[in-house]
Amino acid sequence: MTGPGPEAGSPLILSFRHLLTESVGAFLDEADMTCPLTADALSELLVTLSRYREEGALLFPTAFLGDDLGAMLELLGGHDPIPIGSGPRNRATIQRALKQCAPLGQGRWWALYLLREPEGLTYGIFRTDPFPLAETPLERLRHAQDRGVRVVGVLQLADNIIELRAGGGLVRHVYLSGARVDLEPPSVVLDSLASAVTEQVLPSSREHARGFFRRVMFEVMQSSHGTLVAVLPRERAGSALFVDGILLPRPMDVVALLDRHHATPDGSAASAVRASAQLLRGMMATDGITVLRADGCILGYNVFVRHPETLARQPAFFGGARRRTFEVLCAALGGELAAAFIRSQDGDVACRRA
Numbered sequence: 001m002t003g004p005g006p007e008a009g010s011p012l013i014l015s016f017r018h019l020l021t022e023s024v025g026a027f028l029d030e031a032d033m034t035c036p037l038t039a040d041a042l043s044e045l046l047v048t049l050s051r052y053r054e055e056g057a058l059l060f061p062t063a064f065l066g067d068d069l070g071a072m073l074e075l076l077g078g079h080d081p082i083p084i085g086s087g088p089r090n091r092a093t094i095q096r097a098l099k100q101c102a103p104l105g106q107g108r109w110w111a112l113y114l115l116r117e118p119e120g121l122t123y124g125i126f127r128t129d130p131f132p133l134a135e136t137p138l139e140r141l142r143h144a145q146d147r148g149v150r151v152v153g154v155l156q157l158a159d160n161i162i163e164l165r166a167g168g169g170l171v172r173h174v175y176l177s178g179a180r181v182d183l184e185p186p187s188v189v190l191d192s193l194a195s196a197v198t199e200q201v202l203p204s205s206r207e208h209a210r211g212f213f214r215r216v217m218f219e220v221m222q223s224s225h226g227t228l229v230a231v232l233p234r235e236r237a238g239s240a241l242f243v244d245g246i247l248l249p250r251p252m253d254v255v256a257l258l259d260r261h262h263a264t265p266d267g268s269a270a271s272a273v274r275a276s277a278q279l280l281r282g283m284m285a286t287d288g289i290t291v292l293r294a295d296g297c298i299l300g301y302n303v304f305v306r307h308p309e310t311l312a313r314q315p316a317f318f319g320g321a322r323r324r325t326f327e328v329l330c331a332a333l334g335g336e337l338a339a340a341f342i343r344s345q346d347g348d349v350a351c352r353r354a
Helices: 017-030 036-049 069-076 091-104 137-143 186-197 203-221 254-263 267-284 309-313 321-331
Strands: 063-066 079-087 110-117 120-127 151-158 161-165 171-175 227-232 242-253 289-293 297-305 339-343 349-353
Touching: 017 036, 017 171, 036 063, 036 091, 036 110, 036 151, 036 161, 063 069, 069 079, 069 110, 069 137, 069 151, 079 091, 091 110, 091 120, 137 151, 137 161, 151 186, 186 203, 186 227, 186 339, 186 349, 203 254, 203 267, 227 321, 242 254, 242 289, 254 267, 254 297, 267 289, 267 297, 297 321, 321 339
Parallel strands: 063 110, 227 289
Antiparallel strands: 063 151, 079 120, 110 120, 151 161, 161 171, 227 339, 242 297, 289 297, 339 349
């Protein structure tokens, strides 16, 4: 007895790609940029950027699509565009543009542009301002009130989560390949953490301090390393929770450095702001907990807590050492701590506040 023979004809293929393209097309309609070819190309950009790699390394370029390069640069605060290539409005051009430009668009120095021309797409890069107190191009697009600007921005927020944005508050968060939709968007989580770290900063300094911490922490979130943050109330310089680690002999007052630059924006003040941003990135890339305070001070890093034995015995508890540490921090909210943040190595983020 023989098994069943091969089915006649080709197998039926199931794909959700057409649903994404239709949704992107509707988004372009709202942005006054209707074009079926653009919708298909932009869908390719979303899918490819959702977890973009070159030579095994994750890359996080920011990309912008528009019709007028000069107007785009003025809106986004871009400078010195460098044209790289061109092609028809199709998926192959998007793939080639990313291959040639994405490795150049790291670290907030350069961004990718795609310009619609009658004959197709031209693409290249433009210079952005990586200063920690400067708005990113996507932040500038978020603040654009007019939907008629005809610029669309694309940024990976986390693995398989993409922000698709135009002017006038038009935005979609696109979840691909099993990304969990029950979790808060990473941008909301980071806003919550930045708010916690600056909650007790003077109102006159709070806005630029919050922007500083949000931008630095977003860059940290794009690394492959997980991280933990504990935020203490302003009146505390440490916590009984901490059993090991490095606590600075004197809290580093980041807000004072930002205020100094705001009052006297000279080279020395700017250098201090950049250095404090890099220091915070380095601390958050180490093992253990980075300890901050609600008045914008850095207190320590590479800090560890003791895990209660009862936590390890809970049968319903899932997660590794970092997740267990996060639960210990969360149990101290409202007393020892004002907020706790985790970015797991698989990309999930959460922030809980007292």
